[in-house]
Amino acid sequence: xxxxxxxxxxxxxxxxxxxxxxxxxxxxxxxxxxxxxxxxxxxxxxxxxxxxxxxxxxxxxxxxxxxxxxxxxxxxxxxxxxxxxxxxxxxxxxxxxxxx
Amino acid sequence: xxxxxxxxxxxxxxxxxxxxxxxxxxxxxxxxxxxxxxxxxxxxxxxxxxxxxxxxxxxxxxxxxxxxxxxxxxxxxxxxxxxxxxxxxxxxxxxxxxxxxxxxxxxxxxxxxxxxxxxxxxxxxxxxxxxxxxxxxxxxxxxxxxxxxxxxxxxxxxxxxxxxxxxxxxxxxxxxxxxxxxxxxxxxxxxxxxxxxxxxxxxxxxxxxxxxxxxxxx
Numbered sequence: 083x084x085x086x087x088x089x090x091x092x093x094x095x096x097x098x099x100x101x102x103x104x105x106x107x108x109x110x111x112x113x114x115x116x117x118x119x120x121x122x123x124x125x126x127x128x129x130x131x132x133x134x135x136x137x138x139x140x141x142x143x144x145x146x147x148x149x150x151x152x153x154x155x156x157x158x159x160x161x162x163x164x165x166x167x168x169x170x171x172x173x174x175x176x177x178x179x180x181x182x
Numbered sequence: 183x184x185x186x187x188x189x190x191x192x193x194x195x196x197x198x199x200x201x202x203x204x205x206x207x208x209x210x211x212x213x214x215x216x217x218x219x220x221x222x223x224x225x226x227x228x229x230x231x232x233x234x235x236x237x238x239x240x241x242x243x244x245x246x247x248x249x250x251x252x253x254x255x256x257x258x259x260x261x262x263x264x265x266x267x268x269x270x271x272x273x274x275x276x277x278x279x280x281x282x283x284x285x286x287x288x289x290x291x292x293x294x295x296x297x298x299x300x301x302x303x304x305x306x307x308x309x310x311x312x313x314x315x316x317x318x319x320x321x322x323x324x325x326x327x328x329x330x331x332x333x334x335x336x337x338x339x340x341x342x343x344x345x346x347x348x349x350x351x352x353x354x355x356x357x358x359x360x361x362x363x364x365x366x367x368x369x370x371x372x373x374x375x376x377x378x379x380x381x382x383x384x385x386x387x388x389x390x391x392x393x394x395x396x397x398x399x400x
Contacts, residue, residue, distance in 0.1 A: 144265060
């Protein structure tokens with residue numbers, strides 16, 4: 083089988099900057115309005131994932147075949163990618179809350 | 183030797199029947215040429231076998247084991263008509279995720295790979311990219327290979343280079359290939375199937391292509 087870690091990196095790379103920027107904006111809102119809005123922010127994060135998936139399916143649909151030919155479904159690639167992104171977001175949120 | 187079996191495929195678009203009685207089987211070790219006019223459903227059939235297009239009904243199996251998604255576990259690989267390699271990553275890194283480790287030495291000896299291994303896709307011409315993408319699929323891990331128009335967008339010399347590679351690959355894999363350059367298909371295939379009016383017709387003699395209206399006969 084292919085190296086799933088590398089494939090996830092290739093899949094994540096084009097959207098990494100957008101997702102990181104979105105995460106920082108989310109943290110900025112938590113900084114402004116307090117941790118009480120963390121649930122609402124998480125909801126926006128999920129909306130962001132939906133928007134990213136929608137945009138990718140228009141602009142980068144052709145490359146989906148690469149991952150399928152490597153043996154993986156696109157649903158699985160998105161699940162891994164957003165799982166990692168969400169983990170990064172929670173890590174940043176935890177660090178922010180610790181140093182606040 | 184494994185056998186890919188495709189049976190009873192039905193596909194409709196807006197009430198128009200595209201595929202209605204499709205049957206084919208492909209053994210490892212043989213090349214099946216799929217011919218048909220524009221819009222007759224050749225690409226759709228390959229996508230249905232690969233698992234990226236939903237059909238009204240389909241039966242796809244390998245050694246009688248039903249296959250829902252052909253690409254799962256690298257059972258089937260598919261060369262689409264469009265480019266599919268992601269941007270911003272070197273060709274060598276991309277190839278390593280697709281090419282069978284057992285075929286890696288053979289793949290890296292290809293001049294098209296040697297010339298472009300360290301490049302990214304935007305540095306390649308359209309023909310070079312098409313050739314590399316085709317070679318990656320041919321040398322992939324899959325037991326069965328679906329090639330959708332591999333001879334299109336490449337020069338006649340490149341097409342001539344492909345044929346022995348396809349034949350060599352067919353010693354260990356089953357290949358289904360479609361293209362409008364029918365003479366290339368006839369040359370490289372062990373069996374030819376014509377897709378006409380949504381039905382597969384197994385061609386035993388090239389004259390039948392005239393009889394069924396695929397060739398003009400002039």
